[in-house]
Amino acid sequence: MKNIVVLTGAGISAESGLKTFRGSNGLWEGHDVMEVATPEGFKRNPELVLEFYNQRRRQLLTVEPNSAHIALADLESHFNVNIVTQNVDDLHERAGSSNVLHLHGELLKARSVNSENEILDCKNDILLGDTCVNGYQLRPHIVWFGEAVPLLDKAIEITKNADYLIIIGTSMQVYPAASLIDFVKPSTLIFFIDPKPALANKNNVTVIADTAVNGVPTLVASLIDK
Incomplete structure (x- = not known):
């Protein structure tokens, strides 16, 4: 075969x-891509980044x-x-x-900020304070720019x-x-x-x-x- x-x-x-990341102006849904798709952006404003991917995840569940x-x-x-x-x-x-x-990476998965191998299924929003079994904050299981x-x-x-x-x-x-x-x-x-x-x-x-x-x-x- x-x-x-x-x-x-x-x-x-x-x-x-x-909706996809398009265009040369570095904006994604009105956000600077460096603010929502980099480890540094997540460190600066984790709530913004989590909500950005929460919106993407919600939209994904509405399409076929x-x-x-x-x-x-x-x-x-x-x-x-x-x-x-x-x-x-x-x-x-x-x-x-x-x-x-x-x-x-995968939008319907989350992972611990402490280990890229600690991955969970995730169809709901990820909020600041949501942690893995070891007590570390969860983040989207996405390969960000610079990773x-x-x-x-x-x-x-x-x-x-x-x-x-x-x-x-x-x-x-x-x-x-x-x-x-x-x-x-x-x-x-x-x-x-x-x-x-x-x-x-x-x-x-x-x-x-x-x-x-x-x-x-x-x-x-x-x-x-x-």
């Missing part, structure tokens, strides 16, 4: 209605997977599929995908084994995630799906300049029919 690795970014989640998420889950009947996502939502899992690696990406090595190993690499809804400007394309085998076929693709057609790269909800089901159908 051939190996398909899928790299997804904010674009696929945006098509389910999730779209046809792109569902099509990727359908691939598992025909291929060995691994999804490496920059997204912190659970839409891939809710659509039925079983092998999902979250490079930047290490602990699952990067695992993502690289997965990508090295890809027969097909499908890239969906990402600008290919967020590192280290964007560097994963450099680890595929020379024979790997690459498909890039985005309305404004950052890659060009060349040798083993096929660009599909379309939205995820349109482009992914079409590509999946063609791969299954091969």
Whole structure:
């Protein structure tokens, strides 16, 4: 069975209605990204940061997977599929995908400020004073700017084994995630799906300049029919 690795970014989640970090002005929902997505910002104003992610979590629980998420889950009947996502939502899992690696953390989990390995499921708000069993404050299980990406090595190993690499809804400007394309085998076929693709057609790269909800089901159908 051939190996398909899928790299997804904010674009696929945006098509389910999730608000995403966009633009070059460094603002996220009116907040300076350095204030709500860095360890230093959390130290300065933990209540602001906790409420920012509480709002993101509440919104996530109001949206559903779209046809792109569902099509990727359908691939598992025909291929060995691994999804490496920059997204912190659970839409891939809710659509039925079983092998999902979250490079930047998960919004529906919390962790102790004392240990990145002390992780809890979390669907409710995290408040100042909410602690783990050892008495340390809980924080969102999110990889903030300036923090290490602990699952990067695992993502690289997965990508090295890809027969097909499908890239969906990402600008290919967020590192280290964007560097994963450099680890595929020379024979790997690459498909890039985005309305404004950052890659060009060349040798083993096929660009599909379309939205995820349109482009992914079409590509999946063609791969299954091969």
